[in-house]
Amino acid sequence: MMKKFDIFQTVGPKDFEIIKDTLKINKKNIIGYNKIYLFNEEKKFLFRGINDVEKSLFPFTFEYVENKIENKNRAGWIYAQLVKLYFPYLHKGNDNVLVVDSDVFFTRKINFLNESNKPIFTVSDEYHQPYFDHMFRVHPDFVRAYEKSGISHHMFFNKQLLTEMFEKVEKLHKKPFYEVYLDNLDGKENSPSADYEIYFHFVLNNHKEKYSIREIKWKNVSLLTFKDFRNYMMISLPHYAGTRPNNFVENVKKVEKIRALKSFYNYFFLKFNNLLINIGFIFSRK
Numbered sequence: 001m002m003k004k005f006d007i008f009q010t011v012g013p014k015d016f017e018i019i020k021d022t023l024k025i026n027k028k029n030i031i032g033y034n035k036i037y038l039f040n041e042e043k044k045f046l047f048r049g050i051n052d053v054e055k056s057l058f059p060f061t062f063e064y065v066e067n068k069i070e071n072k073n074r075a076g077w078i079y080a081q082l083v084k085l086y087f088p089y090l091h092k093g094n095d096n097v098l099v100v101d102s103d104v105f106f107t108r109k110i111n112f113l114n115e116s117n118k119p120i121f122t123v124s125d126e127y128h129q130p131y132f133d134h135m136f137r138v139h140p141d142f143v144r145a146y147e148k149s150g151i152s153h154h155m156f157f158n159k160q161l162l163t164e165m166f167e168k169v170e171k172l173h174k175k176p177f178y179e180v181y182l183d184n185l186d187g188k189e190n191s192p193s194a195d196y197e198i199y200f201h202f203v204l205n206n207h208k209e210k211y212s213i214r215e216i217k218w219k220n221v222s223l224l225t226f227k228d229f230r231n232y233m234m235i236s237l238p239h240y241a242g243t244r245p246n247n248f249v250e251n252v253k254k255v256e257k258i259r260a261l262k263s264f265y266n267y268f269f270l271k272f273n274n275l276l277i278n279i280g281f282i283f284s285r286k
Contacts, residue, residue, distance in 0.1 A: 004034040005096035005112065005119075005156070008053075008087045010080045011040045014239040015102040017246040021270045022105055023047070028277055029106040032113060034094055039083060058086055060178050068179075070187025078185065081195035082178050088157035089166065095159040104153045104236050107229045112156050114212050119156040121200060121213045123148035130186060131194040135201065137184035139169050142202060150200025152218065153236055157199065161210070165202045223262050224269045237266070245270065 007030065011019050019038070027036070038045050039053040041062055046052065055061065060082060066075035088097035096119065098112050112120050126149040135142040166177040173180045185192045203211055218234035222241035229235065237244060242251065242259050245267035251260035 145204035
């Protein structure tokens, strides 16, 4: 029997609108999930069939993280990393949790368990040395295990393996994992740590037989196109592109003509794409 897993997404204020569109397509295309959970510390989404997560689940708050770290501008980003690590660890439902970034569209049917029921890591070519420096400070055994990166806008977590990783760190430092994670950030580095990377390399160093590895075609874009939806398995429309539909008014006010046009186009693309989903259209691989 195919294993089931739950889906979890952290949703920052900049993603309140895009999450409605990514959910619509991902609910159709992700195969084998049981329930979907969303989290924002201050907002309840109340979407039909979607579960909101209470902030009381977590042993830390945004304020705690902000006070703890040197680079206050990155507090939200670091807080989200800890939330994504701790939800699968504390979740009382399924032991397997697929964490997906809220700006990601899976453009066609996709599995996260292979034919042997083994979870799948999706790898990328990303490399950022400060991530590995941070990992090593968290625990000297946490070293790079694979030439590729585990950072690809989503991660399939297993509670037992996360528990083992947390306990290994806590045994060494005699304090909770989240404190160690924060204590060892480089305050002068704008991107000092990576939740997906630390778990990916921990598993491959200690339990590589429990996961399979794949590469898929994916792309970060500023303009959504049907060509990209045909050619790529995964598309991300990041907030820093400034071309989401909700950026249109701001772009007009700032006389950002190209971005305004892209925001306008993306609005109608998503409306039409949602119509295609409603009539059961699924992109086929080119």
